Every structure is written in structure tokens, then in C-alpha cells.
Amino acid sequence: MIPEQYDIKVIIPGEPKYEIRHGQQLRPRKDTGVKVKMSDGETVTLYRLKDLYIHNYDPNTAAKKDIRRLSTCMAPRPIFDCPLRVDTIFYYEHLKGHYGTGRNAGKLKASAPTYKSTKPDRDNADKIYLDALEGLFWVNDSRICAGEILKLYAKIPRTEIYITKLAERVEQANEANLF
Secondary structure, three states: OOOOOOOEEEEEEOOOOOOOOOEEEEEEOOOOOEEEEOOOOOEEEEOOHHHEEEEEEOOOHHHHHHHHHHHHHHOOOOOEOOOEEEEEEEEEEOOHHHEEOHHHEOOEOOOOOOEOOOOOOHHHHHHHHHHHOEOOOEOOHHHEEEOOEEEEEEOOOEEEEEEEEOHHHHHHHHHOOOO
């Protein structure tokens, strides 16, 4: 699935990351709680409902920072502000069960799968990379109009991202009266 023509190829080493759902926590607005001693000796702070608020948090912040740090040196100047095609290939490390035992230890079994058909979902794997590279490679991930996603097994885990500008190719197609 590797495109023949692309403008930038980004390789991010390590096990591919994936998007985790955002969470919420109930937090007190201020320290107005009442301390109550429980029967087992533990002290608990109780708050009135109006003194609590819902805090939304992004559990993916650290993973996105890692992705940005590893790909900063490959970023274009200026960043893309045109329609883009982004093809992503996620390479996951083979599981222990994919290898032989005894004298065949370290050798991949013939029955070992090529495609990873288990979690994480491919859209969750893609989303974290598109969000992390926003502002570094493209103005906004809404600029991404096309692309393919593959999840494969490999000996060396990594993520390969192929970025192609679509604007030039559409102009060429218009000149050839294909549209």
C-alpha cells in the first residue's frame, strides 16, 4: 500500500500509540468540604453538590508529545495548508505465539498472521497521530481528504506516515479534462 509518489515520509519508531477516550473527574471548586471521621477511623471530606465541578482531561497528552518530539525533525517549512492524502502503516511487534519453540525459537511460524486484526481499532490508532502532527505538518487535520490505514505485524515496531499534497495533482487532472 506504500504510495509510489509522496511528498514526505515520516517514520516514528516504537510500538504504535492509539487514542484513549477522554475522561472526566468530579473535583471540588474550593476547599469547603466537611471532614468526617468514619467508624473505621478513616477521615473523609464531604462536599456539597454546588461546590463540585466536572474536570475534562485528555489521557493522550503524553503520547501526543512523544509523537511530536520524534517527528519534529521531519516537519516541512512552511507547513501544509492544502488538501492532503495521508497513508499510515502501523507495524506492531509479533506476539510470542507467532514464533516457534525449541530449535525453531526465534523463527517466525508459517502460520503467523501478516495483518493485525485485534485491538486497537485502526481509527483510534490513526486519530492520535493526525492530532499530534497538527500544527507541525499541516495547519489542521481537516485538510486530510484521503488516505489508507494498515495494521501489520513486523519484527521492528514502528509507524510509517506518507503525506502527499493533493492540490497539484487535481490541477493536473483538470488540465487533462478528467473531471
